[in-house]
Amino acid sequence: xxxxxxxxxxxxxxxxxxxxxxxxxxxxxxAIMQSLIRHLHSFVREVEPTEAEWLTAIRxxxxxxxxxxxxxxxxxxxxxxxxxxxxxxxxxHRSEATATETTVLGPFYAGEQPVLPYGASLLxxxxxxxxLVMAGHIKGSQGATPISGARIEVWQTAPNGxxxxxxxxQPAGHLRGTFISDASGRYRFITALPVSYSIPDDGPAGxxxxxMKRHPFRPAHVHFMISAPGFRPLVTQLYIAGDPYLASxxxxxxxxxxxxxxxxxxxxxRITFDFTLDPAP
Ligand SMILES: [Fe+2]
Numbered sequence: 001x002x003x004x005x006x007x008x009x010x011x012x013x014x015x016x017x018x019x020x021x022x023x024x025x026x027x028x029x030x031a032i033m034q035s036l037i038r039h040l041h042s043f044v045r046e047v048e049p050t051e052a053e054w055l056t057a058i059r060x061x062x063x064x065x066x067x068x069x070x071x072x073x074x075x076x077x078x079x080x081x082x083x084x085x086x087x088x089x090x091x092x093h094r095s096e097a098t099a100t101e102t103t104v105l106g107p108f109y110a111g112e113q114p115v116l117p118y119g120a121s122l123l124x125x126x127x128x129x130x131x132l133v134m135a136g137h138i139k140g141s142q143g144a145t146p147i148s149g150a151r152i153e154v155w156q157t158a159p160n161g162x163x164x165x166x167x168x169x170q171p172a173g174h175l176r177g178t179f180i181s182d183a184s185g186r187y188r189f190i191t192a193l194p195v196s197y198s199i200p201d202d203g204p205a206g207x208x209x210x211x212m213k214r215h216p217f218r219p220a221h222v223h224f225m226i227s228a229p230g231f232r233p234l235v236t237q238l239y240i241a242g243d244p245y246l247a248s249x250x251x252x253x254x255x256x257x258x259x260x261x262x263x264x265x266x267x268x269x270r271i272t273f274d275f276t277l278d279p280a281p
Pocket of ligand 1: 221
């Protein structure tokens with residue numbers, strides 16, 4: 001393979017020409033385009049794809065676009081399984097030493113859902129799995145004061161391992177909901193104990209996992225997006241202790257501080273977890 005550091009010959013001249021033609025782009029966009037072209041050329045010079053291989057890559061990205069719609073976010077999946085989503089997450093949350101840790105949004109956020117009352121159930125039909133009660137507080141990281149009026153958006157899979165947007169048999173909005181923390185900063189809701197599930201592996205992202213000889217499973221989790229005026233929004237997930245995929249999550253989303261262990265109380269699985277938000281910058 002060619003040495004990408006080689007600065008002589010026709011190949012670097014193509015790079016120089018591509019960079020020189022960028023035009024007068026200032027600021028962030030200019031810096032991003034410079035870097036994108038440099039790294040893309042460097043990758044191609046290192047790999048030296050055949051023309052057939054390059055066409056395979058183009059077709060792969062074309063299929064990724066073609067399979068995507070408002071219910072299927074294949075480019076988010078690609079970003080997730082390559083570890084890029086978690087890298088972007090890490091870069092953007094370097095300074096939050098005290099807030100609850102963040103993790104990937106994932107491809108199954110389905111927009112704002114109706115606000116449900118304190119203690120309500122996310123289930124829009126009965127499910128065979130174990131019932132789970134989740135409760136706790138939303139707090140500010142400085143002084144641990146409770147935050148009332150925080151918006152808590154929740155979503156998760158059904159016990160069959162599918163989100164409502166993947167499964168026509170589920171009522172729309174099943175296992176999704178929005179809650180508002182009360183005057184003491186408390187939240188509480190009833191749901192079904194989440195299960196580990198396969199990300200959609202019948203498209204380009206699944207094909208790529210197979211090429212990399214990786215499994216498509218995520219450990220059981222519940223997604224949260226929490227926001228409150230004056231605080232940085234928090235996008236995170238809580239993972240169920242003991243799940244066999246905690247150490248090999250297909251999207252690299254697990255952080256130890258986000259692993260929780262349900263406790264059996266009066267015959268019901270319960271998780272108590274306090275979320276902590278940092279002040280808005
Ligand atoms: Fe998920």
